[in-house]
Amino acid sequence: xxxxxxxxxxxxxxxxxxxxxxxxxxxxxxxxxxxxxxxxxxxxxxxxxxxxxxxxxxxxxxxxxxxxxx
Numbered sequence: 001x002x003x004x005x006x007x008x009x010x011x012x013x014x015x016x017x018x019x020x021x022x023x024x025x026x027x028x029x030x031x032x033x034x035x036x037x038x039x040x041x042x043x044x045x046x047x048x049x050x051x052x053x054x055x056x057x058x059x060x061x062x063x064x065x066x067x068x069x070x
Contacts, residue, residue, distance in 0.1 A: 006045065008033050035066050 005028045009015050015030050024030070033039040035053060048070045057063045 003027060004029065006031065006040065008035070008038060008040075010034055036062070036069065038069060 007015065007018060007028065007030045009018075009030075009032065012032055015032060018024070018030065031039050035050075050070070054063050054066075057066065
């Protein structure tokens with residue numbers, strides 16, 4: 001079980017949909033932001049899970065830069 005879960009999405013609508021679909025506890029933080037400029041401190045997470053993300057990026061260079069950021 002995770003001590004803390006940080007959910008990040010560019011779309012406020014997607015964050016709202018997650019709030020409606022899942023039970024969001026005190027250990028869940030939901031942030032709106034861009035993956036290329038995450039609103040997080042360095043080394044804040046031990047694990048990163050990306051879903052339906054990389055096909056939105058236009059070039060391999062952008063994908064590689066995002067992977068480095070993560």
